Amino acid sequence: MQLANDAKRAVRLAKRVLKGRRAYFELKEQLQQRGPLPEQRFRVGVYFADSDVNIYQMRQWYAPLQELSKRWPVLVLARNAAGARQLIAESGLDVAFVQKVTDIERLVEEQPLDVILYVNQNTRNFQMMRYGRRWHVFINHGESDKMYMTSNQHKAYDRALVAGDAARARLSRTLWDYDVERRTIAIGRPQADHLGGTPPFAPDDRTVVFYAPTWEGDRPAACYGSVATHGETLVRELIATGRHRVVYRPHPRSGVVDAAFGAANERIIEMLREANQHDPSAQHVYDTSPALGWQLSLPDVAICDISAMVYDRLATGKPLMVTRPVAPEAEVDEGGYLSVCEWLDANETGDIAAVLDRVIGDDAARERLGTWSERYFGDTSPGAPTRRFHEAIEGLLAEADAWRERQSAA
Known part of the structure; x- marks a missing residue:
């Protein structure tokens, strides 16, 4: 087993070295041209x-x-x-x-x-x-x-x-x-002045759900990622309703530390691909675009892990849910917005459509979002x-x- 692990590490190292050398020579050529x-x-x-x-x-x-x-x-x-x-x-x-x-x-x-x-x-x-x-x-x-x-x-x-x-x-x-x-x-948040861009779908009467989980983290205290605990069930349930459009934007480091986390991420991506193939009008999105704009401002509701994405969405004042970490070691500071946020527990994901209907229609929650947006971001x-x-x-x-x-x- 140890020999197999050592071999895998050697292969990964060799790939990184080759990638680095290729990037170096390509960059040198770019800089010479400039x-x-x-x-x-x-x-x-x-x-x-x-x-x-x-x-x-x-x-x-x-x-x-x-x-x-x-x-x-x-x-x-x-x-x-x-x-x-x-x-x-x-x-x-x-x-x-x-x-x-x-x-x-x-x-x-x-x-x-x-x-x-x-x-x-x-x-x-x-x-x-x-x-x-x-x-x-x-x-x-x-x-x-x-x-x-x-x-x-x-x-x-x-x-x-x-x-x-x-x-x-x-x-x-x-x-x-x-x-x-x-x-x-x-x-x-200067980024809030640049929430533009055009979504890759035609708006219709579907409820747009932005699901933006973070990665698994590099230590137990930072284990905030929900892909493996919440993500597969909530995406599957939303696809099944036929009245939701999922915009899935996973953290780019998903699976870097935990292979199981990466596998769950791949399964979600495949779910969306198959759903679009079965019903092209669904127009679910696996979002990897460099710019982050319409993804924050357009969706009817956002589901985020404890990460900067929560607060980027908070700045818009629009409906938002935060996934509650399952790992007992995860450090959660509930002294700020997280003390009043709409939490999403893993055991609620099977009924996610009803949960989101409640959150979207909660006027009192919208007022709280406005108050906390000002506390975090000022004007x-x-x-x-x-x-x-x-x-x-x-x-x-x-x-x-x-x-x-x-x-x-x-």
């Missing part, structure tokens, strides 16, 4: 050390960063070849491939980079954070009540751009000796989050200018 970036142009950078496996973390920010670039050009600093290649292909942003620390050194000499944004807690972030005389700012890749949101790693950054009052309260409650008022800036009126995001960046750039003036005068 030519060098103009020097002394970029004051705002986004640091991304991951491969394309975690590209979803950057996708959250494509539209807001493109909008910011109209005022302050943004440069993505990519450390991994596969990640850089993907970013060049789809982000719409300027990308620098800085594989080695010496590449970062050169880039820091060529570009002012007064503000560096970080979308995750990759340990290689520290290779960039060693550079002083610039602001290192954590922007995260979502807003949620997961344990990840209160990591002590927040203290490593000069500032954190957070969604709103709920995030500040969460950090104040959890972290020792962290000056939340000084080191966090509330900007809301969600069109354009307000983008304005606050831009004001935060411009404020940091102004502080950088002030520091230089004081140093030159000394």
Whole structure:
């Protein structure tokens, strides 16, 4: 058994090495065709050390960063070849491939980079954070009540751009000796200003259900994924009604840790394919598109696991259910929105159609959603989050200018 496992690991490693080499050479060709970036142009950078496996973390920010670039050009600093290649292909942003620390050194000499944004807690972030005389700012890749949101790693950054009052309260409650008022800036959810796009189906009288589960997690405390506990039954039941349309958007890391979880995900995808084949008018969707827009704003109801997806949907103020984790080890912070949310237990999925009818028709629940949306995101009126995001960046750039003036005068 051990020999078989070792052989499988060796095969996986060999595939990763081959993929990395192929990505590297393809990227080099892309960069040669593009030519060098103009020097002394970029004051705002986004640091991304991951491969394309975690590209979803950057996708959250494509539209807001493109909008910011109209005022302050943004440069993505990519450390991994596969990640850089993907970013060049789809982000719409300027990308620098800085594989080695010496590449970062050169880039820091060529570009002012007064503000560096970080979308995750990759340990290689520290290779960039060693550079002083610039602001290192954590922007995260979502807003949620997961344990990840209160990591002590927040203290490593000069500032954190957070969604709103709920995030500040969460950090104040959890972290020792962290000056939340000084080191966090509330900007809301700029992504909410970009919930566009065209759905791949013609709207009709079917109830559209957005099911967006997270992955299985890399530790027992973060075991929030519902694909294997809730997902197969609820999708099967919704398909059977003939009056629902399922938009299924699983986490891209589904099955990375737990093969059984990945198998359940594949079975759901196959269910949707067969249902569409049997009834083309059903138009169920297995959604893997890079952009996240209509998927949040259009559906009549959303079913999400404990993840940032809950709060992305919360910002729309539309009906929402949260799957209750089955794993007893899963840490659930019920002090915020999760204290009043509409929970979906695994044993309710067999009657999911009736459950959703109740949630969609609950006016009191809609009022609660509006109240909690404001607590988490502040002003969600069109354009307000983008304005606050831009004001935060411009404020940091102004502080950088002030520091230089004081140093030159000394």
